[in-house]
Amino acid sequence: MSIFHHPGDEFLFDYATGALGEAWGLAIATHLALCPACRKAVADMEGVGGRLLEDATPDPIGDDVLSRVFEQIDSPHAPEVLQSTATPLSTEQPVLPEPLRGYAGGDVNALRWQRLGFGASQFLIPTGENRVSARLLRIPAGRPVPTHSHGGLELTLVVAGAFSDSTGYYGRGDLQEADSHLQHQPHATDEEDCICLAVTDAPLRFKSLAARIVQPFLGI
């Protein structure tokens, strides 16, 4: 598998420092699960954080802190560190990688998809971030999504199938960044349904006339 579209360094950097919000972070972390190259980039950035920690001017710390650490370690209710949070599953390769599968509550076939019109369906994913929404979108093979532009920022990560638009071809693991300048008409490719994670901080703006024109064609 080769990934051609990676998140910009800005997203990787804010993810590494911890400044990136949870919903955006979900798209980045899921890309990282599929992309060793970006994992390496984030690890290098975290190395900068480690270096800065090493160089920090130490701030005196109360003597009692260490004893409280030992107290907590010795407490009989100390939870064991979990090796893995992956939900147990069959030997079959899941479509949704962690952490996305955990956030969604299961793999694609276990989810209760909501019909959207256009032949597409969606599944909303709750995160701790209120102003930003995360959802899975499922576009039937060969179908377009009506032309739309974005009121804000949108990250789209493909997890199954592929889509293409004027900016290129996006397959599993590819991530598209769209802002208010991009007006595009993504089109799922013919082989299989395209499933992607879409994270956005503003509602999509459909060009209503265009949407009305393509609706009959989409079979709604």
Added chain:
Amino acid sequence: MNALIANVALHQDRASFEQIFKHFAPRVKAFVLGQITHPQMAEEIVQETFVNVWRKAKLFDSEKAAASTWIFTIARNLRIDHLRKENRPEPDINDPAFMPDPEPMAFDLISHSQDAARLNRSIEGLPEEQKEVLRLAFFADKSHPEVAEALKIPLGTVKSRIRLAISRLRTELEGMA
């Protein structure tokens, strides 16, 4: 430092743990105070960080990261938890859908052990204005726009300083400098 963490992981050795604590706890506190001004809350996060260092010592992989980097990531995640009440989404290497790293080549194995030293030299060599932006981003948990606001400089300038710093560090890490 790696040997001390290994002692904690394998033998639950408290003397080694105390040495790790003595070195890093005051630094973690400084890191946390970059954003949390309440000293008591800062010390709580320091406390939790080291409880995690103790419990997760077995998961520390000195091939993958320096001790300081590992401790930074633990403190960073706890700070996110405390301040924003958010979780931090992370990949899981035990997930069957996880795409493993390509087999390391001999070249990579050599460079791994030199990464930390090289990174050290390269950060020192950065211009002060780039270091300042890095410190704000990592210590004050500030996103690109927030760094711009804090320094009263345009967002584009923040982006380019971070981009320059990161690309320079990356070039040096890749041994192409």
